[in-house]
Amino acid sequence: MESLNFFEYSLVYNSLSFTFATMMAATLFFWLNLGSVSASYRPAMVITGLVTFIAAYHYFQMFNSFDAAYSVTNEVVSTTGKSFNVAYRYVDWLLTVPLLLIELILVMKLSKSETVRKASTLGFAAALMIVLGYPGEVADDMGTRMMWWVLSMIPFLYIVFSLFVGLKSSIASQPASAQGLVKLACTVVILSWSFYPVVYLFPYLNIEGAWVAVEIGYSIADIVAKAGFGVLIYMIARAKSEADGYTPA
Ligand code: RET
Numbered sequence: 153m154e155s156l157n158f159f160e161y162s163l164v165y166n167s168l169s170f171t172f173a174t175m176m177a178a179t180l181f182f183w184l185n186l187g188s189v190s191a192s193y194r195p196a197m198v199i200t201g202l203v204t205f206i207a208a209y210h211y212f213q214m215f216n217s218f219d220a221a222y223s224v225t226n227e228v229v230s231t232t233g234k235s236f237n238v239a240y241r242y243v244d245w246l247l248t249v250p251l252l253l254i255e256l257i258l259v260m261k262l263s264k265s266e267t268v269r270k271a272s273t274l275g276f277a278a279a280l281m282i283v284l285g286y287p288g289e290v291a292d293d294m295g296t297r298m299m300w301w302v303l304s305m306i307p308f309l310y311i312v313f314s315l316f317v318g319l320k321s322s323i324a325s326q327p328a329s330a331q332g333l334v335k336l337a338c339t340v341v342i343l344s345w346s347f348y349p350v351v352y353l354f355p356y357l358n359i360e361g362a363w364v365a366v367e368i369g370y371s372i373a374d375i376v377a378k379a380g381f382g383v384l385i386y387m388i389a390r391a392k393s394e395a396d397g398y399t400p401a
Contacts, residue, residue: 153235158227160364168215171371175208178379185386190398193389196258200382203248203255207378210244211371213237241370242286248378249282250275256315256341259334259388261322270318274311281307285352294356301352308349315341327395330388337384344377 156164182201186194214237221236222229253274257267281304288300319338326334351369355362393400 153221153231154363155231156222156229156364158224158229160361161222161224161229163364164218164367165215167368167371168211168218171375172208172211172215174375174379175204175211178204178382179208182382182386188393188400189386189389190393190396192396193393196255196385196389199251199255199258200385203251203378204382206247206251207244207374210240214240238289239286242282242289245282246279249278252377252381253278253311253315255385256319256337259322259337259385261325262318270314274314277307277311281311289352297352297355301349305349308345312342312345327392329395330391333384333388333391337381337388340376340381340384344373344381347373347376 179201182197182204186197189197217234217237217240220234221232223232224230250271254271257270257274262270284300284304284307286300288297288304291297291300316338319334319341323331323334323338347369351366351373354365354369359365
């Protein structure tokens with residue numbers, strides 16, 4: 153287990169707790185607002201809420217695992233012998249990344265066959281990216297970490313490229329009121345997703361507390377990619393519902 157000073161311990165403890173609260177609040181927001189979008193956009197909103205719900209569960213588990221791994225007396229942090237389980241993050245991504253991709257594909261409004269084709273190829277690539285990233289995340293030596301990073305980057309680049317091309321070309325077919333938002337969603341996806349492989353490389357900086365920076369970096373990326381992105385999906389769904397003549401009850 154990593155040894156932490158009190159400041160580092162507090163940063164991780166508070167960021168896990170904060171992210172858990174954000175994910176819970178986001179879930180309630182998305183599900184309680186279902187009535188403010190028309191029926192055709194409700195599946196996307198239900199999925200958005202599922203993503204943050206699954207994340208809330210995993211953050212709760214990570215928080216408990218972190219809490220059990222360290223004990224604090226008079227601001228002195230010691231390890232308890234129990235390990236902090238990093239696997240929760242990867243299991244969370246394994247479930248939520250394909251759901252986020254489906255959400256995006258639903259927003260693009262492609263033909264049925266194209267939707268199924270895109271959802272399955274991108275879903276497979278996402279699973280491969282996560283599975284290839286995990287061995288490096290838990291490896292102790294930097295060479296092994298780099299090797300899995302390179303392998304995981306192959307499906308990652310494929311996904312980001314497909315999304316970019318797909319989202320960009322769907323912009324023209326959106327109602328005028330939603331075009332700016334779809335463009336913004338496109339930028340948020342590319343930027344927030346690109347943050348993950350960068351955070352993974354933090355240990356190479358060889359600075360004290362790199363492990364803490366990784367935990368906090370992933371939490372920030374998760375808030376932007378799940379809750380922040382979800383709010384954009386909600387705004388797109390509202391704009392498109394209004395363009396379709398829907399008025400909330
Ligand atoms: C890993 C390993 C190193 C290389 C790459 C990675 C990419 C992770 C990504 C995760 C995205 C997660 C999201 C979660 C939100 O629900 C696995 C860190 C490329 C892109 C969007």
